[in-house]
Amino acid sequence: MATLEIRDLHVTVEADNATKEILKGVDLTVKQGETHAIMGPNGSGKSTLAYSLAGHPKYTITGGTVLLDGEDVLEMSVDERARAGLFLAMQYPVEVPGVSVSNFLRTSATAIRGEAPKLRTWVKEVKEAMQRLNMDPSFAERNVNEGFSGGEKKRHEILQLELLKPKVAILDETDSGLDVDALRVVSEGVNRVRETGEVGTLLITHYTRILRYIKPDFVHVFSAGRIVESGGAELADKLENEGYEAYTKGGVSA
Amino acid sequence: MAEAQNIPVGSTTAGQIAVAAESTVATRMSAPPSFDVADFPVPHGREEEWRFTPLERLRGLHDGTAAATGDGLKVDVQAPEGVTVETVGRDDARLGKAGTPVDRVAAQAYSAFEKAGVITVPKETVLTEPIRIAVHGEGGTAFAHQVIELGAFAEAVVVIDHTGDAVLAANVDYILGDGAKLTVVSVQDWDDKAVHVAQHNALVGRDASFKSVVVTFGGDVVRLHPRVQYAGTGGEAELFGLYFTDAGQHQEHRLLVDHNTPHCKSNVVYKGALQGEGAHAVWIGDVLIEAKAEGTDTYEMNRNLVLTDGARVDSVPNLEIETGEIVGAGHASATGRFDDEQLFYLMARGIPAEEARRLVVRGFFAELVQQIGLDDIEERLLEKIDEELEASV
Ligand SMILES: Nc1ncnc2c1ncn2[C@@H]1O[C@H](COP(=O)(O)OP(=O)(O)OP(=O)(O)O)[C@@H](O)[C@H]1O
Ligand SMILES: [Mg+2]
Numbered sequence: 001m002a003t004l005e006i007r008d009l010h011v012t013v014e015a016d017n018a019t020k021e022i023l024k025g026v027d028l029t030v031k032q033g034e035t036h037a038i039m040g041p042n043g044s045g046k047s048t049l050a051y052s053l054a055g056h057p058k059y060t061i062t063g064g065t066v067l068l069d070g071e072d073v074l075e076m077s078v079d080e081r082a083r084a085g086l087f088l089a090m091q092y093p094v095e096v097p098g099v100s101v102s103n104f105l106r107t108s109a110t111a112i113r114g115e116a117p118k119l120r121t122w123v124k125e126v127k128e129a130m131q132r133l134n135m136d137p138s139f140a141e142r143n144v145n146e147g148f149s150g151g152e153k154k155r156h157e158i159l160q161l162e163l164l165k166p167k168v169a170i171l172d173e174t175d176s177g178l179d180v181d182a183l184r185v186v187s188e189g190v191n192r193v194r195e196t197g198e199v200g201t202l203l204i205t206h207y208t209r210i211l212r213y214i215k216p217d218f219v220h221v222f223s224a225g226r227i228v229e230s231g232g233a234e235l236a237d238k239l240e241n242e243g244y245e246a247y248t249k250g251g252v253s254a
Numbered sequence: 255m256a257e258a259q260n261i262p263v264g265s266t267t268a269g270q271i272a273v274a275a276e277s278t279v280a281t282r283m284s285a286p287p288s289f290d291v292a293d294f295p296v297p298h299g300r301e302e303e304w305r306f307t308p309l310e311r312l313r314g315l316h317d318g319t320a321a322a323t324g325d326g327l328k329v330d331v332q333a334p335e336g337v338t339v340e341t342v343g344r345d346d347a348r349l350g351k352a353g354t355p356v357d358r359v360a361a362q363a364y365s366a367f368e369k370a371g372v373i374t375v376p377k378e379t380v381l382t383e384p385i386r387i388a389v390h391g392e393g394g395t396a397f398a399h400q401v402i403e404l405g406a407f408a409e410a411v412v413v414i415d416h417t418g419d420a421v422l423a424a425n426v427d428y429i430l431g432d433g434a435k436l437t438v439v440s441v442q443d444w445d446d447k448a449v450h451v452a453q454h455n456a457l458v459g460r461d462a463s464f465k466s467v468v469v470t471f472g473g474d475v476v477r478l479h480p481r482v483q484y485a486g487t488g489g490e491a492e493l494f495g496l497y498f499t500d501a502g503q504h505q506e507h508r509l510l511v512d513h514n515t516p517h518c519k520s521n522v523v524y525k526g527a528l529q530g531e532g533a534h535a536v537w538i539g540d541v542l543i544e545a546k547a548e549g550t551d552t553y554e555m556n557r558n559l560v561l562t563d564g565a566r567v568d569s570v571p572n573l574e575i576e577t578g579e580i581v582g583a584g585h586a587s588a589t590g591r592f593d594d595e596q597l598f599y600l601m602a603r604g605i606p607a608e609e610a611r612r613l614v615v616r617g618f619f620a621e622l623v624q625q626i627g628l629d630d631i632e633e634r635l636l637e638k639i640d641e642e643l644e645a646s647v
Contacts, residue, residue, distance in 0.1 A: 054602050057594060077607070078598060079601040079604055079607065081602075082604035090599070093599065094596055094598070096599065096617055097618065098619065098624070099617035104600075104613075107609070108603035108604055
């Protein structure tokens with residue numbers, strides 16, 4: 001069973017010629033089939049956690065370990081992490097001019113699966129996945145994320161999630177910028193992947209809204225670079241009613 | 255690519271818009287245009303038109319020491335039925351009608367060629383197959399002149415491939431009759447040692463459209479000078495270019511669109527990628543809107559992607575406007591590095607670094623190729639780009 005284990009993770013960034021510690025000791029274990037929601041105020045370090053797990057070069061790991069099925073993730077390059085089964089749906093997906101979605105998806109699937117998918121079944125697979133996400137077939141010929149609306153970018157991220165079938169999916173604010181219809185479509189996509197029971201999900205969000213569609217097994221409150229409280233789905237209700245105030249004003253020390 | 259306007263690594267991006275100024279495009283040249291090499295002093299390298307060019311690598315094309323060698327260059331023309339292909343002497347009246355040499359090497363080429371090629375597509379002839387010109391260097395030095403003339407309402411695609419090793423100075427004339435449509439794809443796929451200096455003169459007839467696609471991959475020094483003038487109103491010129499400048503290569507594209515006629519259009523888009531120590535790309539984009547050229551619509555753009563340290567770009571767009579009665583005039587130039595965020599995104603989807611870099615560069619060029627609007631040429635170009643990237647990125 002696939003397990004992602006994060007132990008005492010410390011991360012810094014370089015900003016304005018100064019080194020700033022953003023993550024200050026994150027501990028978390030995500031097992032296959034589980035869904036963990038990470039909730040926290042703006043700037044608390046949620047995206048930093050997501051990027052650090054994926055290996056973004058801007059973030060320096062200064063302490064701690066991350067293991068995927070016992071393998072040292074921090075030793076792996078960005079692409080090796082993805083091939084090992086980590087997937088990051090980005091808060092702000094990047095435009096890649098001149099690279100079509102279909103070329104991108106196929107190149108990526110080829111890399112992840114270790115061989116090029118058979119053209120005929122592949123075309124069908126992509127078409128059906130796009131249909132389920134209410135994406136117009138014409139998206140396949142457009143350049144990656146170029147001119148996509150916020151909602152279209154997020155659907156495109158979930159399309160990749162469905163096609164690449166990772167062991168651990170980190171979804172960074174997949175709900176932000178979505179209207180209610182798009183939120184439902186995207187959530188259904190995530191749920192289809194979750195229902196296979198083969199993915200561990202780390203759902204990063206600022207709002208409780210998405211948790212009406214995607215039911216977490218665990219909820220963690222993130223503040224000032226670490227997890228300050230963990231609980232079940234009921235913790236989300238508390239956040240819904242009380243907001244993050246108790247955590248940001250130093251009311252809780254983890 | 256990041257929207258960096260200017261980056262260090264020896265890149266300069268300068269631009270200027272001169273309104274109703276003196277015609278500096280003309281005045282900054284060391285001598286007025288002429289067919290006679292004797293009218294141009296031997297350049298020393300500080301002249302405006304030569305200041306980016308490594309004269310010492312021109313193998314004597316600029317100072318009269320280069321001499322033609324008999325068999326150095328093979329030219330093979332394949333033309334569909336209805337097209338006339340001729341080899342003519344220096345005195346043929348059709349030569350030099352599209353433009354006059356503007357620098358010493360072009361004048362040298364005009365003064366030294368022995369035979370010229372003339373390809374004629376008669377009026378109202380619409381070709382369904384391209385005319386193919388294969389220029390293959392076999393290590394010699396050559397001076398050449400080529401004329402391609404389309405009669406009124408004729409339509410043709412010409413593909414010129416340059417391969418092998420040569421020292422070549424040439425003038426190429428494109429003459430478009432009224433309503434004619436000409437697309438020229440010129441691919442510089444030379445071996446590493448080749449030196450190629452050429453002036454391209456297009457004379458665009460009334461309501462005619464000229465499309466030029468310049469693709470430069472190879473050579474030690476390639477310096478091309480595509481120039482456009484209009485012979486009647488309603489003419490359109492699109493100049494596309496892409497170059498991939500590797501370590502040690504000097505690739506220079508100097509363009510001039512002379513809006514000398516009212517109600518004409520031009521669109522210039524050149525994109526280049528550079529990598530390796532001593533890779534040097536130069537792009538000069540001169541657009542001149544003369545006082546009489548009311549209703550002009552023009553845009554020019556140059557973008558460069560610098561893949562490694564040690565490469566240098568000089569990009570100089572220059573728009574001179576002598577009348578305010580125009581539809582539009584714009585220019586842009588940007589030089590940027592690899593966008594780390596793009597690489598990260600691709601790699602986060604399992605794509606290895608090298609392949610991700612190739613995808614980004616391919617995409618950078620594909621954006622331009624997609625604008626050309628001719629399916630089979632687009633495909634061919636993308637294949638060429640893939641080959642080039644496969645070999646070098
Ligand atoms: N590349 C970077 N350079 C400089 N500072 C950074 C960088 N990345 C993150 N930070 C800083 O680290 C802190 C945490 O940012 P992060 O994006 O991880 O927060 P977040 O919890 O995802 O916020 P949001 O809810 O707004 O998405 C912020 O103060 C941010 O400014
Ligand atoms: Mg964030």
